[in-house]
Amino acid sequence: MTREEDRQGHRGSGKGAPLYMALLHYPVYNRRGETVTAAVSNLDIHDLARAAMTFGIRRFYVVTPVEEQRALVRRIVGHWMDGYGSRYNPGRRKAFETVTVTSSLEEAGKDVERETGNRPVTVATGAALEAPLMTFSELGMLLRTGDRPWLILFGTAWGLAKDAVSGADRRLEPISGVGEYNHLSVRSAAAVVLDRIRKNM
């Protein structure tokens, strides 16, 4: 799919607001609460691209300030888009069409603005975000009824660092489970978040 085809609405068209997501590898926390740049995980890209395709995300930004890591992601994506992988698994190829590599969140936002004509509203996600929080149903409703683009932010490692959260326009409520434990992987959490906000579409 070319960028032009996509702009004409091949994905997520006619169903409310254009929805984007980004996986940030910086600034994120390590387990000691220090702000770090996390390494890109091949499986994160696979799983989140498949979830993006399933839940009608127009573009999935893989964001890292490290050029070598961006080159790695481009190689992985190329393998599944054009290389042996595209013949081995055409379904995976389709998912990888959503992937775009950028060096910063700002660059991803500008890309959304180029595509839609509007700066996206950014929404931080995390297991321990503080009020005021946007509920899943509130975000889902705004997506169904509005036309402003939205960009949902996920963090790798131990989650988005404070700077990434405070820089976002909104904060999404955490995923509640049955008890107090809610340490989902970003692969599981992103799928649940997208499923919850896409409900009733």
Next chain:
Amino acid sequence: MTREEDRQGHRGSGKGAPLYMALLHYPVYNRRGETVTAAVSNLDIHDLARAAMTFGIRRFYVVTPVEEQRALVRRIVGHWMDGYGSRYNPGRRKAFETVTVTSSLEEAGKDVERETGNRPVTVATGAALEAPLMTFSELGMLLRTGDRPWLILFGTAWGLAKDAVSGADRRLEPISGVGEYNHLSVRSAAAVVLDRIRKNM
């Protein structure tokens, strides 16, 4: 946590039916639709154990007929339960408490029967199961109101083979996304399934 503490209801107690899940590595399909035994993936165990803990699953069975693979899983679990990993990441340790390794689904079912006194109702999951299908809300309701144990079956690779599906008592509706694409990883799909059936608990 000892088995005795668990039986007394440390997990998932007082909230309706005891819920279990199993990740089957055989019989599953490869991409050509052939029935194979898939290799165990370290990350599948991590992600599904974390989802199990988050959504109140009493026990997560990792099922493979290959003894070497079972030994590998026991080594991984041991690392996070007793080894360096248990000090490095106590949250992960908690999730791994749910993991039990068995050689067959039958063995997992017998384990549930030993714990609860009842044979579990098995529910197959998959992206392309055929009617009659149980809905997520139907299963959720039965979990809230009943006391019979349930065992949800997930397949690795390209999903549960026909024999595994037809041997199950029930089949769960597939996860619907926004369009026709619904090729989620088992790591994403299991989290979404658990989230959907646990809604409103």
